[in-house]
Amino acid sequence: MGGTNVVSGLSSGIDWRDILDQLRAVEYKRVELIQDRRKTYTDRLSAWQTINTKLLAFKTAAGTLNTAAGFNIYTTALSSNTATAAEDILSVTTNTDAVPGSYQIRVNSLAAAHKLSSYSYTSDTTALNLSGALLVNGKTVTVSATDTLTSLRDKINAVNTGDDPSQVTASIVHYGTTDHRLILTSDEEGAAGITLANGGAADLVGSLGLRDERGVTGDRANTSGGVAITSATLIRNIDGYTTYQNNDRIFLTGTSTSGAAVNTTFTIRNSTTVQELLTAIQTAYGQVTARVTSDGRLQVVDNEIGDTQLVVIATPEKPALRFDADNNFGAISSIRTATVQAGADASFTLDGVAVTRSSNTVDDLIDGLTLNLKKAASDTTVTLTVGRDYEGIKEAISGFVTAYNDVMNAINAQMTYNSDSGTTGGPLFGDSTLRAIKNDLVDLVIDRVSGVDADFSTLGLIGINIGNDSTLSIDDEKLQESLENNFYDVRRLFATDWSATNGALSYGYHTTDTKAGTYTINITGVSPVTGYFVNPGDATGNGEYLTGISGDAKGLMIRYSGTATGSVGTFTLTYGIAELMDRALYHVTDSVDGTISNKTETIQDQIENIDESIQRLEDRIEQKLARLEQQFIAMETALSTLQSQSSWLSSQLDSAANGWR
Numbered sequence: 001m002g003g004t005n006v007v008s009g010l011s012s013g014i015d016w017r018d019i020l021d022q023l024r025a026v027e028y029k030r031v032e033l034i035q036d037r038r039k040t041y042t043d044r045l046s047a048w049q050t051i052n053t054k055l056l057a058f059k060t061a062a063g064t065l066n067t068a069a070g071f072n073i074y075t076t077a078l079s080s081n082t083a084t085a086a087e088d089i090l091s092v093t094t095n096t097d098a099v100p101g102s103y104q105i106r107v108n109s110l111a112a113a114h115k116l117s118s119y120s121y122t123s124d125t126t127a128l129n130l131s132g133a134l135l136v137n138g139k140t141v142t143v144s145a146t147d148t149l150t151s152l153r154d155k156i157n158a159v160n161t162g163d164d165p166s167q168v169t170a171s172i173v174h175y176g177t178t179d180h181r182l183i184l185t186s187d188e189e190g191a192a193g194i195t196l197a198n199g200g201a202a203d204l205v206g207s208l209g210l211r212d213e214r215g216v217t218g219d220r221a222n223t224s225g226g227v228a229i230t231s232a233t234l235i236r237n238i239d240g241y242t243t244y245q246n247n248d249r250i251f252l253t254g255t256s257t258s259g260a261a262v263n264t265t266f267t268i269r270n271s272t273t274v275q276e277l278l279t280a281i282q283t284a285y286g287q288v289t290a291r292v293t294s295d296g297r298l299q300v301v302d303n304e305i306g307d308t309q310l311v312v313i314a315t316p317e318k319p320a321l322r323f324d325a326d327n328n329f330g331a332i333s334s335i336r337t338a339t340v341q342a343g344a345d346a347s348f349t350l351d352g353v354a355v356t357r358s359s360n361t362v363d364d365l366i367d368g369l370t371l372n373l374k375k376a377a378s379d380t381t382v383t384l385t386v387g388r389d390y391e392g393i394k395e396a397i398s399g400f401v402t403a404y405n406d407v408m409n410a411i412n413a414q415m416t417y418n419s420d421s422g423t424t425g426g427p428l429f430g431d432s433t434l435r436a437i438k439n440d441l442v443d444l445v446i447d448r449v450s451g452v453d454a455d456f457s458t459l460g461l462i463g464i465n466i467g468n469d470s471t472l473s474i475d476d477e478k479l480q481e482s483l484e485n486n487f488y489d490v491r492r493l494f495a496t497d498w499s500a501t502n503g504a505l506s507y508g509y510h511t512t513d514t515k516a517g518t519y520t521i522n523i524t525g526v527s528p529v530t531g532y533f534v535n536p537g538d539a540t541g542n543g544e545y546l547t548g549i550s551g552d553a554k555g556l557m558i559r560y561s562g563t564a565t566g567s568v569g570t571f572t573l574t575y576g577i578a579e580l581m582d583r584a585l586y587h588v589t590d591s592v593d594g595t596i597s598n599k600t601e602t603i604q605d606q607i608e609n610i611d612e613s614i615q616r617l618e619d620r621i622e623q624k625l626a627r628l629e630q631q632f633i634a635m636e637t638a639l640s641t642l643q644s645q646s647s648w649l650s651s652q653l654d655s656a657a658n659g660w661r
Helices: 016-063 149-158 274-285 390-415 432-446 476-485 487-494 577-589 595-659
Strands: 074-080 090-094 101-109 113-117 132-136 139-143 168-176 179-189 196-198 213-217 248-255 261-268 288-292 298-302 311-316 333-336 339-341 346-350 353-357 369-373 382-388 464-466 472-474 497-500 505-509 517-525 530-534 537-542 545-548 557-560 566-574
Touching: 016 390, 016 432, 016 577, 016 595, 074 090, 090 382, 139 149, 149 168, 149 179, 248 274, 261 274, 274 288, 274 298, 274 311, 390 432, 390 472, 390 476, 432 464, 432 577, 432 595, 476 487, 487 577, 497 505, 505 566, 517 557, 530 545, 577 595
Parallel strands: none
Antiparallel strands: 074 382, 090 369, 101 346, 101 382, 113 179, 113 339, 132 139, 132 196, 168 179, 213 298, 213 333, 248 261, 248 311, 288 298, 346 353, 464 472, 497 566, 505 557, 517 530, 517 566, 530 537, 537 545, 545 557
């Protein structure tokens, strides 16, 4: 309502808005009491969330020690018997399958990836004018006449993709502005290298220069007008051939690539070019390519792989014309190497035994070890020593102890009581659930672990002691001694372990439903395995694996590699402290149905109920104050009306009185 009549006390002289404010303060005291109760619950919620975070961290720390893999960590040391540093020759990585030991290694040669280079091309964007099919490690690359070096590269790389790649990568190297070459590199090291073949009649491998070339070359570098001859040069214009006459002859003799005798006469006329002579040579000598070198010599490439029969003798009728000093181009030899780097296997010795591998990364020689060969040094013996990483294991155990102590300290802080001041340590003081969690954890660290050697069945027996405040401390010397002298006993104290009376039985995995204990294994069939566990437990089979689906064995998977059926032996599963902790903490910290989850959900429900109560109370208070405000406004309005009427009446009476005078 607007106007001067809503101004507090304007007509009544009573500051009723101040009265309302004081009433509001009094009424909201009840809200504050409820808010104090809400804070109690939010403090408890926050405390539980803090405890849960520390428990989850402890669960993670326990998880690093609840399997044998957490203890199967190793250190490696390399030493050399020469001035060459062992680390320059090889490096080593380990996994959980390794075992302590010592090895002598001598690296004779490294594995290398096969690399090929094409001919040199003046441009990588000019059409190659080649067509056909090129097989790259068995993958077909279709080549068109319009393909350039660049597009051919892309086509080759396109077949090096997917689930079955060619394992060959193509690139282009620009050695100069007019020297561009296609480079093929095997993605894998090894002598197997790259296999190239023609997928049709066209010799694309040879045409691209991707094959090592053998053949014969004339020793006479001819010129025409002082410039090296080309295939387009007229033969009669070759420098020195001053005795040329029409119909001069060149006698082609020798042996073709098939071993047949060659006896052909080539006739020179006024318009005869060197190319025509090259064509005649190709016709006469079988699987060959004839060309002119950049310095003007005739060259005949033998395209028949492994051939040694080619003999090229070109005898001009006139002595003034010569392509070779004695006309015989000589024995077959290498005239161009397409191989930039030959594929090669690594060669080394392990404890005196010769070994070859197709890669410099060797992970199939010594169980649990990967050798990375870096340098050949045949005169140097590297000694590799593999030992258990006790410091790494102690670090993991220390992490377990620290995380446990963090939990204990957080719980203890909640449960302390100061008798002098009468104050409690935290909002969870006296909480029975928190006390039960603490008691369960303490029981686990002090109880003996079933199935473990009695001399190593508690943490205290290996140097991990519990104090009056339930926290743990480590005797490093005793723990070190236990690890060095009784490693497997310490591992069993912490981790899940298993044993079987039949070598055909082995461990797969288990779940939180699986109980520790000894099970008799009954096999009812093989291929696939079928059967059941006796303590008891139905099971389902898959291949060689049998998995429990009921009873104590629920979730337990074992492998059976035998052929016998019936009762084939017993399988014993034991749980160490880390595994027991992990299982206990799972039930406490599970986000769906864990102890703390249920506890915090209840508290959150209580907070929501309080919030609703506060809202309802605030609504009632505000409604009450709003009604009072309307009543005060109505009073002000009525008083204002009365005052106006009184003033009018007074003015009327004054006027009447004045009229009688």
